[in-house]
Amino acid sequence: MTVKHFSIGGMSCAGCVAGVEKVLEGVAGVESSAVNFSEHTADVEGSFATEDLINAVKDAGYEASLLQSEEDTAEKEAAEFEHYRNLLKKSLVAALIGVPLFILGMSGLLPDLNTTQGQIIWFLIGLATAFVLWFSGGHFYTGAWKAFKNHNANMDTLIALGTGTAWIFSMVITIYPDLVPALARHAYFEAAAIIIALINFGSALEMRARGKTSEAIKRLIGLQPKTARVVRDGKEVDVAISKVGLDETVRVRPGEKIPLDGVIVDGHSSIDESMLTGEPLPVEKKLGDDVVGGTMNKSGTFLFQAKRVGSETALAQIIALVRKAQNSKPAIGKLADKISAIFVPTVLIIAVITFLLWFNFAPGLVAEEMRISYALVTTMTVLIIACPCALGLATPISIMVGVGKAAEFGVLIRNGEALQTAGKLNTVVMDKTGTITNGQPSVTSVINYGEWQQEDVLMFAGSIEKGSEHPLAEAIVNAADEKNITLFDSQNFSAVVGHGVTAIIDGHQVLLGNAALMQKNNIDFEQAEAEAQSLAEQAQTPMYLAVDQQLAGIISVADLIKEDSARAIKALHRLGIKVVMLTGDNKHTAKAVAEQLSIDEYFAEVLPEDKEQKVALLQSQGNVVGMVGDGINDAPALARADVGFAIGTGTDVAIESADVTLMRGSLLGVVDAIAISKATVRNIKQNLFGAFVYNGLGIPVAAGILFPLMGILLNPMIAGAAMAMSSVTVVSNANRLRWFRSAEMTK
Amino acid sequence: MIDLLINVSGVILIAAIIWWFWLSSVKAKTIDNSQLIEILVEDGVYSPARIEVSANQKFTLRFLRKDASPCAEKVLFEGLDKNLILPLEQPVEIELSLPTSGEYVFTCEMQMYRGSLLVKDSD
Numbered sequence: 001m002t003v004k005h006f007s008i009g010g011m012s013c014a015g016c017v018a019g020v021e022k023v024l025e026g027v028a029g030v031e032s033s034a035v036n037f038s039e040h041t042a043d044v045e046g047s048f049a050t051e052d053l054i055n056a057v058k059d060a061g062y063e064a065s066l067l068q069s070e071e072d073t074a075e076k077e078a079a080e081f082e083h084y085r086n087l088l089k090k091s092l093v094a095a096l097i098g099v100p101l102f103i104l105g106m107s108g109l110l111p112d113l114n115t116t117q118g119q120i121i122w123f124l125i126g127l128a129t130a131f132v133l134w135f136s137g138g139h140f141y142t143g144a145w146k147a148f149k150n151h152n153a154n155m156d157t158l159i160a161l162g163t164g165t166a167w168i169f170s171m172v173i174t175i176y177p178d179l180v181p182a183l184a185r186h187a188y189f190e191a192a193a194i195i196i197a198l199i200n201f202g203s204a205l206e207m208r209a210r211g212k213t214s215e216a217i218k219r220l221i222g223l224q225p226k227t228a229r230v231v232r233d234g235k236e237v238d239v240a241i242s243k244v245g246l247d248e249t250v251r252v253r254p255g256e257k258i259p260l261d262g263v264i265v266d267g268h269s270s271i272d273e274s275m276l277t278g279e280p281l282p283v284e285k286k287l288g289d290d291v292v293g294g295t296m297n298k299s300g301t302f303l304f305q306a307k308r309v310g311s312e313t314a315l316a317q318i319i320a321l322v323r324k325a326q327n328s329k330p331a332i333g334k335l336a337d338k339i340s341a342i343f344v345p346t347v348l349i350i351a352v353i354t355f356l357l358w359f360n361f362a363p364g365l366v367a368e369e370m371r372i373s374y375a376l377v378t379t380m381t382v383l384i385i386a387c388p389c390a391l392g393l394a395t396p397i398s399i400m401v402g403v404g405k406a407a408e409f410g411v412l413i414r415n416g417e418a419l420q421t422a423g424k425l426n427t428v429v430m431d432k433t434g435t436i437t438n439g440q441p442s443v444t445s446v447i448n449y450g451e452w453q454q455e456d457v458l459m460f461a462g463s464i465e466k467g468s469e470h471p472l473a474e475a476i477v478n479a480a481d482e483k484n485i486t487l488f489d490s491q492n493f494s495a496v497v498g499h500g501v502t503a504i505i506d507g508h509q510v511l512l513g514n515a516a517l518m519q520k521n522n523i524d525f526e527q528a529e530a531e532a533q534s535l536a537e538q539a540q541t542p543m544y545l546a547v548d549q550q551l552a553g554i555i556s557v558a559d560l561i562k563e564d565s566a567r568a569i570k571a572l573h574r575l576g577i578k579v580v581m582l583t584g585d586n587k588h589t590a591k592a593v594a595e596q597l598s599i600d601e602y603f604a605e606v607l608p609e610d611k612e613q614k615v616a617l618l619q620s621q622g623n624v625v626g627m628v629g630d631g632i633n634d635a636p637a638l639a640r641a642d643v644g645f646a647i648g649t650g651t652d653v654a655i656e657s658a659d660v661t662l663m664r665g666s667l668l669g670v671v672d673a674i675a676i677s678k679a680t681v682r683n684i685k686q687n688l689f690g691a692f693v694y695n696g697l698g699i700p701v702a703a704g705i706l707f708p709l710m711g712i713l714l715n716p717m718i719a720g721a722a723m724a725m726s727s728v729t730v731v732s733n734a735n736r737l738r739w740f741r742s743a744e745m746t747k
Numbered sequence: 748m749i750d751l752l753i754n755v756s757g758v759i760l761i762a763a764i765i766w767w768f769w770l771s772s773v774k775a776k777t778i779d780n781s782q783l784i785e786i787l788v789e790d791g792v793y794s795p796a797r798i799e800v801s802a803n804q805k806f807t808l809r810f811l812r813k814d815a816s817p818c819a820e821k822v823l824f825e826g827l828d829k830n831l832i833l834p835l836e837q838p839v840e841i842e843l844s845l846p847t848s849g850e851y852v853f854t855c856e857m858q859m860y861r862g863s864l865l866v867k868d869s870d
Contacts, residue, residue, distance in 0.1 A: 007840050009783065009807065063783065065809060065838040079835045083815035143791030150796045151773050154859035203816070210817045327823060327830040327856075340858035345768040349761050356757040360750070389818075392857030 004050065005242070006042045008035060009063030016062070023060040027053045034243055043242040084207050090136035091200035097132050098193030101125065102717070105190055113177050113185045122174040122187055126167070129189040133167060137196040153344035155388055159199055161348070162383035163192040166716070169376055181369030188380070188716070195384055195720035202724025209731040212738065213397055216404025217326065220319050223275055223294035228259035231303065248306050252297045260293040260306045261313045267302030271295050276318065277410040277663040321412055321661075325403045326396075330416035332684055333395025336691070340392045347386040347699065354703040355379040365708055374704070377716060381702035385719035390694060390726040394687035397734040402680030409742040410663035411673045418659035422643045422677035427623040428572055428670060429615055429637075432583035432593060435628055435647055435667065437559040441471050443479035444540050447531060447554040455485055457553035461545055463487040463505045464512050472541065475557045496520075500543065511546040518544050518551075525551045539585075539592035561593065568667035569597050575674060578623070582606045582614055611637035628662075628670055645670050672742045683737055687730045694726050775799040775865050782806045783840075786862070788822075788833060789813040793853075793862040802866050805844040812836070818855050825852045 008020055017035045020042065024033035029048030035041075042064070044053065050066050057064035104110050110125075111118035133141070141164070143156030170187035177185050230239045231249040241259055244250065249265065252258055258271070268286040273295045282298050285291060291304050294315040310316065329337070358375035366374055399416050406413050413419050433439050446454045462480030465473035466487050480487055490503035490510075499520065500513015511521055515532070518525045523546045532542040532554055540558040544551065569579050581602040583590050590604035603614055611629070615637050618625045627634065627641035630648075638644030638658050646658035647665060662669030702719055706712040775797035778784055787794045788810055800806050812819050812833035822831045824841075831839050843864075845851060851864040 009840070065840055079815055080817070086815075139790065146790045146792045146794070148767075149773070150792050150794075151767055151771060152792060152796065152861050153768055154791050156791045207817055323832070324830070327821060328828070337858060341854075341861070342769075345764055348764050348768075352757050352760050352764070356754060359753055359757075388859065389857050392859065396856040 004044050004066060006044060006053070006057075007063075007065050008042050008057065009065075019060065020057065020062060023056050023062075024053065027056050032243075043240065045240060080207065080211065084204050087200045087204035087207070091197045091204065094132045094136040094193050094197035094200065097128050098190050098197055101129075101190035102194060113174065113187065114182060119174055119177065122170075122189075125189050126171045126174055126187070129167060129170075129193050132193045132196060133163060136193075136200060137163060140196075140199075153348065155344070157344055158347060158383045158386055158388075159195070161351075162380050162716070163195050165376065165383070166192040166195075166380050180372055183367060183369040183373075186373055188377075191380070191716045191720075194717045198717070198720040198724045202728055205724075205728045206731055209728060209735060210397070212735050213400045213731065214404070215738070216401075216407055217319065217322055219275075220294075220315070220322060220407065223257070224315060225257045225259045225294075228306075229253075242310065244306055244309055246306060246309055249303050250306055251301070251303055252291075253301050254297060254299055256297050258291050258293055258295050258297055258304070261308035261315075262291055262304040262306045264289050264291060264302050264304045267300055269300030269302050270298040272298055276315065318407065318412060321414065322403060322407045325413050325415050325419075326400045328415040328417070329395055329399065330420035330681075330684075332420055332681065332688070333399075333416070336391050336394055336688055340388055343386070343388040343391065347382065347388075350386075350699060350703065351379045351382045354382050358704065374713070378702065378704045378713070381714050381716045381719045382699055384716050385698045385702040385714070385723055386695060387691075387698075387723045387726045390687075390691035390730050393727060393730045394691045395684050397731055398680050398683040398687055398737065401734045401737040402676055402683065402740075405737055405740050406673060406676045409669070409672045409676075411669050411676065412661040412663065413673065413677070414659050414661075418643055419677045420681055421624070422626065422660060422674050423681040424624050425577060425626040425643060425674060427578045427580060427618055428626045428628060428674075429580045429582060429618065429641070430628040430667070430670075431611070431630065431634060432581050432585065432590070433559060434630060436565045436581065436593065436597065437561050439559065441475040441541075441557045441559045443475055443555060444558045444560070445535065445554070445556040446479075447528070447556075449528065449551050449553055452547065452552045454553070455483065456547075457545055457555060458483060459485050459487065460505055460508070460510050460547055460552065461512055461543070461555045464490055464493070464501055464503045464510050466490065468501075472543075472557045476555060508547050509549065512543055512555075514543065518546060521546065521549070523549060523551055527551070528554050536588055537592055539589045539596070541589075561597065562666065564666050564668050566597050568671050569599065571668070571671040572674070573598070575671070575678075577674070580614075580618065582611055584608070608634075609636075612640045615640045626670070626674070628667065645673065668742070676737075676740055679737060679740055683734060687733055690733070691726070691730065694722070698722060773797050775863075778804070778806050783809060785809045785811060785838070787811055787813060788819050788860065791859060793860055796862040797865060798862070799865045799867060800845065802848050802868050803844060803846055805842065807840050807842045809838045809840045811838045818857055818859060821856050822853050822860075823856060825854065827851060 020035050021033050024030055024042060024044055027048050029046045030044055031046035033042055033044045054064045111121050113119060113122055140156045140159045143154065144160035147154050147157055166188040170189050173180055173185050174187060224241065226241060227238045228241055228244045229236050229251045230244055231251060236251050244260060250259060250262065264285055264287055270282040271285050271291065272282045273292065276292060276295060293313045355375045358378050359371055362371035362374050399419065402419065403413050430436055446457050448454045448457050458480045461476045462485060465476045488506045490505055493501065493503040495501050496513065496517060499517040500511065502511050511517055511523065515525065525544050528544060528551055535542040535556045540556045542554050542556045545553045545555060572579050578600045581590065581594055581599045583602065583604055584606055585604060587604040590602045594602040606614060611634060615625055615627050624642050626643040626645060627637045628645040628647055629638055638646060643660060644658040645660045645662055647662045647669065660673045702714050704713055773796060776784065776795040777799040782805065784798060784806065786808055810822060810831060810833050812835055815835055820833055822833060824830065829841065831841055833839050845864065845866045848866045848868045851866065853862045854860055
């Protein structure tokens with residue numbers, strides 16, 4: 001039993017849904033159906049004939065067409081493999097006739113065309129070659145003819161004209177040898193057959209190589225489970241993924257893929273999200289935490305409530321974004337597109353000019369009787385060597401592999417333009433909090449004075465801050481919790497704006513705050529000043545604690561630098577990129593962080609709304625600027641930058657908000673994005689250079705430009721081999737990007 | 748005499764190539780009330796390859812790919828930022844409505860398959 005996905009047209013209102021479902025379920029073999037009015041689609045489950053279903057829907061006054069089914073991938077692969085085998089078979093048949101002819105011809109064993117017996121043998125060879133052209137090359141002729149009728153010319157046109165001209169000329173001189181001088185009586189049947197063999201073989205190789213270029217998207221599609229175990233009426237039932245509704249509860253067992261996006265409502269587990277985010281370590285998830293469809297449940301069993309289904313899931317959006325990006329072209333490929341569009345007719349004109357030049361001017365170079373042969377061979381060679389495919393493939397094939405590879409590392413590049421610009425960046429601006437640092441302050445040191453122990457310092461500070469929602473207070477309470485310290489309720493609590501807090505804790509008068517609070521309350525804190533100053537210089541925020549008018553300790557809080565920020569900044573420096581930090585913090589903290597990480601330039605005390613201006617300032621100085629930040633709060637600065645990198649943890653980032661979305665929180669993602677962009681653009685340039693040089697040199701050489709100078713004339717069969725290999729070379733070069741290694745892997 | 752004939756034929760052939768491939772075009776198929784047109788992707792061409800529609804008219808193109816060659820797998824709509832992946836023997840639809848008159852080209856990624864949408868101002 002399979003689920004097939006149909007597009008349904010003609011539904012004007014939601015009321016049509018029931019009508020369409022009734023029609024669908026009336027088709028023999030249909031088990032169930034679900035029509036989605038907003039998407040104008042239907043999922044139909046059962047064993048039924050697609051055609052019957054489409055006809056039934058049409059009879060009811062609607063339109064239906066098959067969009068995709070579970071069997072699509074297998075069917076597509078089977079069809080492609082069949083096509084591949086077919087191409088090889090055609091190539092083999094053409095080679096079986098062409099190669100012996102070529103060997104016999106080179107050995108001088110073929111008869112002379114000037115005898116009747118020779119004419120008969122050549123005529124039979126001509127018929128055998130005609131079979132090859134029909135069996136192995138028929139698709140080129142059909143394609144060329146259909147294109148011609150549509151006022152279009154394509155690669156088939158060139159192959160059909162090249163081989164067709166060779167065959168017709170050879171047949172004409174076989175039947176009417178007197179039409180050309182005796183010296184020029186040379187048949188080219190073997191050339192036509194071998195060219196057809198080589199081009200079919202090249203197409204087969206190209207097809208295999210191209211299959212590898214879409215591995216990344218296939219892998220992403222493969223992450224989507226087919227069914228989910230849904231809890232309905234107290235029972236767990238396996239349901240096709242397309243039929244799971246919003247807010248339904250789904251069970252996930254150890255070792256299973258999570259089918260949809262949702263929130264854990266029972267249980268906990270360790271989840272491997274590496275397939276989406278590139279983050280190698282499993283993430284612990286508990287009640288209330290989000291889970292993402294396509295990720296792998298490692299250990300526990302849990303229930304979650306589906307919150308995003310169908311095309312709304314993170315995985316579906318990632319697939320859509322990657323597909324869209326893979327099909328976009330950067331400016332670098334636009335010239336090749338313009339040339340491709342006029343390429344074939346231009347080559348046809350060059351071929352005619354080549355013929356006329358040889359026909360008129362060859363007598364100065366070769367015997368006059370031979371000019372028709374030279375004119376014909378060079379024309380044929382020009383037609384055969386020209387390869388629009390290499391030119392047309394050069395950009396899209398590299399984009400396909402590059403964008404796909406980036407997605408494997410949790411780097412989503414929105415389009416080809418972003419990819420091209422990312423490779424040109426010379427400055428990367430990053431927000432400090434949440435980007436360079438964890439964004440969550442934590443207690444970094446506790447120093448005790450007088451009669452009090454470190455636990456007492458944490459107890460007093462935690463008790464006084466209990467109930468406050470300030471991030472620094474939260475850090476202190478968390479630190480006390482981690483050490484299992486019992487906290488007391490505070491009495492007479494008072495917040496002194498800009499200074500700190502005071503309260504009675506367990507009968508003691510407690511003060512927690514900055515130096516100003518201590519001075520105001522006449523606390524002697526001289527012995528702790530040097531320590532506090534040192535902590536501040538290390539980008540920490542020290543707070544003094546006084547109990548019963550005596551200094552009791554210092555508690556220091558800091559937003560810790562992420563583990564791999566330093567390595568990412570070093571890697572950016574290695575790529576020749578200047579790193580600039582923006583922060584709302586004071587100059588001391590900014591300076592300390594900048595020095596610790598060798599950041600080239602920093603702007604402290606920057607208000608959120610001023611970030612965009614700072615990016616613009618750097619751009620006005622001639623820099624190509626990338627901005628790394630939160631996809632939502634930093635949206636204006638991300639938009640202003642030449643390339644905006646939205647950084648997130650897990651899949652909670654808004655993937656449409658930036659040019660590049662980093663699925664994991666590490667800055668190494670920026671390094672990956674820039675490195676793979678550079679590698680992809682370099683690959684495109686190599687491909688374009690190769691394709692331009694190949695055609696730019698190949699066509700003049702085929703036309704015989706080297707003959708007057710060096711006596712070199714290209715054999716049309718060599719031209720056929722070169723043409724067949726040019727596309728294969730482009731695809732193979734793009735495939736090299738599959739071996740790109742992320743910064744994470746190279747640590 | 749033969750030389751002259753061949754030279755003149757060559758020049759005429761060049762003129763014919765220019766005229767046929769660049770200066771003239773196949774008659775466009777007009778979408779009227781059906782609002783759905785099926786485009787066959789086979790033997791190196793889209794059939795029909797030129798489609799005339801009115802501006803702001805909603806219409807659906809249904810592509811049916813018969814050519815197993817990977818070249819035919821994608822259709823890119825230049826200037827519309829849209830593309831389709833065409834599975835073999837399975838129709839794929841795209842609904843469009845183009846507000847501005849002009850010619851919108853759609854091609855395979857190697858530009859060998861070429862078609863165009865001629866958008867005329869609606870009267």
